[in-house]
Amino acid sequence: MSVLELEDLKVHFPIRSGVVFERTVGYVHAVDGVSLSVEAGSTYGLVGESGCGKTTLGRAVLRLVDITSGHVRFEGTDLAELSGEQMRRARSRLQMVFQDPLGSLDPRQNVESILAEGLEVHGIGRSRADRRAKIVDTLERVGLASNALSRYPHEFSGGQRQRIGIARALVLEPDVIICDEPVSALDVSVQAQVLNLLEELQSAFGLTYLVIAHDLAVVRHISDVIGVMYLGGLVEEAGADELYTEPMHPYTKALLSAVPIPDPVVEDAREQILIPGDLPSPSSPPSGCRFHTRCPWRQPERCDTERPELREVAPGHRVACHYAEEILAGELRPRSADVASDTPPRA
Amino acid sequence: MPLLTVDNLSVTFTGDDKRPVRAVDGVSFGMDEGEVLGLVGESGCGKSVTSLALMGLLPSRGVEVGGRVHFDGIDVRSLPARRLRDMRGSQLAMIFQDPLSSLNPVVPIGRQVTETLRRHKGMRGKAARERAAELLDRVGIPDPARRLTEYPHQLSGGMRQRALIAMAVACAPRLLIADEPTTALDVTIQAQILDLLGELVRSEGTSLLMITHDLGVVAGLCDNINVLYAGRVIEASSRQQLFANPHHPYTAGLLGSVPRLDAPRGEALTPIRGSINDTIDWNDGCAFAPRCDHYTMECLTGTPELVPAGEGHQHRCVNPVNLDPGPADADRHGHVAEGDNVR
Numbered sequence: 067m068s069v070l071e072l073e074d075l076k077v078h079f080p081i082r083s084g085v086v087f088e089r090t091v092g093y094v095h096a097v098d099g100v101s102l103s104v105e106a107g108s109t110y111g112l113v114g115e116s117g118c119g120k121t122t123l124g125r126a127v128l129r130l131v132d133i134t135s136g137h138v139r140f141e142g143t144d145l146a147e148l149s150g151e152q153m154r155r156a157r158s159r160l161q162m163v164f165q166d167p168l169g170s171l172d173p174r175q176n177v178e179s180i181l182a183e184g185l186e187v188h189g190i191g192r193s194r195a196d197r198r199a200k201i202v203d204t205l206e207r208v209g210l211a212s213n214a215l216s217r218y219p220h221e222f223s224g225g226q227r228q229r230i231g232i233a234r235a236l237v238l239e240p241d242v243i244i245c246d247e248p249v250s251a252l253d254v255s256v257q258a259q260v261l262n263l264l265e266e267l268q269s270a271f272g273l274t275y276l277v278i279a280h281d282l283a284v285v286r287h288i289s290d291v292i293g294v295m296y297l298g299g300l301v302e303e304a305g306a307d308e309l310y311t312e313p314m315h316p317y318t319k320a321l322l323s324a325v326p327i328p329d330p331v332v333e334d335a336r337e338q339i340l341i342p343g344d345l346p347s348p349s350s351p352p353s354g355c356r357f358h359t360r361c362p363w364r365q366p367e368r369c370d371t372e373r374p375e376l377r378e379v380a381p382g383h384r385v386a387c388h389y390a391e392e393i394l395a396g397e398l399r400p401r402s403a404d405v406a407s408d409t410p411p412r413a
Numbered sequence: 414m415p416l417l418t419v420d421n422l423s424v425t426f427t428g429d430d431k432r433p434v435r436a437v438d439g440v441s442f443g444m445d446e447g448e449v450l451g452l453v454g455e456s457g458c459g460k461s462v463t464s465l466a467l468m469g470l471l472p473s474r475g476v477e478v479g480g481r482v483h484f485d486g487i488d489v490r491s492l493p494a495r496r497l498r499d500m501r502g503s504q505l506a507m508i509f510q511d512p513l514s515s516l517n518p519v520v521p522i523g524r525q526v527t528e529t530l531r532r533h534k535g536m537r538g539k540a541a542r543e544r545a546a547e548l549l550d551r552v553g554i555p556d557p558a559r560r561l562t563e564y565p566h567q568l569s570g571g572m573r574q575r576a577l578i579a580m581a582v583a584c585a586p587r588l589l590i591a592d593e594p595t596t597a598l599d600v601t602i603q604a605q606i607l608d609l610l611g612e613l614v615r616s617e618g619t620s621l622l623m624i625t626h627d628l629g630v631v632a633g634l635c636d637n638i639n640v641l642y643a644g645r646v647i648e649a650s651s652r653q654q655l656f657a658n659p660h661h662p663y664t665a666g667l668l669g670s671v672p673r674l675d676a677p678r679g680e681a682l683t684p685i686r687g688s689i690n691d692t693i694d695w696n697d698g699c700a701f702a703p704r705c706d707h708y709t710m711e712c713l714t715g716t717p718e719l720v721p722a723g724e725g726h727q728h729r730c731v732n733p734v735n736l737d738p739g740p741a742d743a744d745r746h747g748h749v750a751e752g753d754n755v756r
């Protein structure tokens with residue numbers, strides 16, 4: 067059963083200009099029509115490069131940014147239609163873990179007060195002692211000793227701070243935790259500790275995760291289903307294994323081939339698909355397929371004019387490319403990438 | 414003769430009211446002409462400070478530098494400041510992590526690229542501009558003539574890093590130091606930049622010292638790799654050896670911590686416990702001992718030496734792992750089976 071459902075979610079930020087009278091001169095299409103659903107107890111991984119809208123999407127689910135249009139359904143309730151107060155209550159069941167553990171913890175609050183805040187706001191626990199017992203219990207679950215209670219965020223290492231961030235989300239007994247780049251600020255040896263912790267907590271509490279990250283290896287490690295985002299839209303979605311073994315969208319292929327693998331044997335044997343140029347501006351996204359300006363498989367006409375729908379090509383595998391099947395079958399050949407050109411090579 | 418020899422380099426930060434901090438604690442390594450060497454470690458291991466010390470870019474106040482650095486037979490650390498400035502940018506060049514803060518925001522790209530050419534080659538005016546355009550073209554920046562007149566903020570992150578590389582290679586340096594050159598970039602852009610660096614090094618025969626925390630980056634690019642921990646080299650080897658057969662438990666632990674894109678799913682990661690804060694002074698023993706699963710009392714009696722183990726492979730550990738790799742105890746992830754090194 068899907069616990070979280072996004073339907074044609076759009077978040078557009080106005081670009082304003084003018085000194086006295088602000089006029090809206092355009093919009094940044096941060097999230098531009100994303101539909102996906104997350105199964106209860108599973109992990110949905112959202113990957114993409116900076117500027118693809120993945121963080122905005124995560125924040126929009128919790129309505130930390132305003133939704134322009136579309137629906138976010140949590141167990142059937144449309145979060146987009148809730149009043150402020152109702153949404154505030156719903157947040158005890160939908161929690162978030164942020165990227166920067168130091169920046170997201172108040173430096174002047176000790177750990178107990180950081181964790182107690184949510185409990186007080188949501189009226190959980192009868193007394194202070196009651197809440198403290200719950201906090202100690204949660205800290206233990208995330209691998210922190212109870213002597214952490216009276217300490218402040220700066221006294222902890224990066225990995226421990228992220229554990230505090232996780233504890234803050236966990237203490238409210240949420241159903242869904244949105245993890246925005248949960249390990250990207252951490253060193254690799256510590257990264258693995260936090261990833262293992264997230265997995266442990268999921269199996270202990272039956273949590274549902276929406277993990278947002280740029281690191282494909284991290285996402286593949288913990289996700290059941292992966293969605294790949296490019297310029298505000300989902301370009302491909304598949305089970306974690308299938309996405310890796312049989313990527314169908316050219317962008318996914320390029321992304322997979324760009325991730326360095328810590329193994330010289332594999333690295334030497336790999337064939338890289340270098341995609342030229344940079345991400346176009348989300349305020350004036352390219353017409354047609356948003357990836358056509360960088361796509362090595364781009365075909366004339368259709369790719370420039372018609373935006374491909376995310377369509378199901380196999381059970382549980384959706385892709386937004388007009389020519390996904392032809393590319394998979396090898397009927398279309400990629401142009402050799404002209405590595406650093408801003409303009410796509412002309413056909 | 415090696416191009417660069419670093420012998421027992423140490424850097425200590427001393428504050429007036431603070432305990433001195435030894436960021437680099439006796440680093441020694443050598444680099445041959447045309448070699449690509451990786452310096453790998455996590456934050457706080459001293460990799461960046463090492464590179465700044467090599468370039469003579471550390472402030473003179475509050476920093477004590479010890480040890481010797483020889484570049485092409487010249488003792489770099491005893492050079493007068495003038496001679497060192499002549500050398501930097503022409504023979505030795507550096508690329509930094511953050512391309513935006515390494516460029517002057519109020520000066521057009523063109524003037525920043527030609528500055529090196531003016532300073533070291535005495536090129537002026539049109540000749541310098543043409544050469545700068547050639548360089549931008551060489552590093553794959555489209556429409557170089559137009560880009561020369563633009564300011565850093567008008568370029569994307571990848572383009573800025575290309576511009577920095579163009580400046581670094583302007584005078585065909587013999588040694589290029591790249592400090593986390595792709596960390597601020599997205600993976601697809603990272604792939605472009607790594608491709609460019611590899612290609613430049615191969616075609617020009619430049620030596621490259623690649624400083625990174627990313628084991629994946631060094632696996633594809635470097636000939637040899639030094640792994641740093643708490644300011645010392647703890648393992649040095651060819652890349653093939655290091656990844657197939659890591660001897661130091663820290664190296665093995667790092668490899669076991671990285672989720673691999675090509676690994677079978679569901680395989681648990683084997684993290685290193687604790688954090689870089691859990692360390693002891695090298696004088697008292699092995700700095701990694703508090704986090705090590707293989708430590709014995711022997712680890713806490715004085716500094717372990719860097720000992721050779723096979724062709725071009727050295728490690729600083731008294732209880733090394735994977736010394737005799739059988740199929741059972743050295744799997745492809747490099748993590749270590751229990752009871753692996755009973756002595």
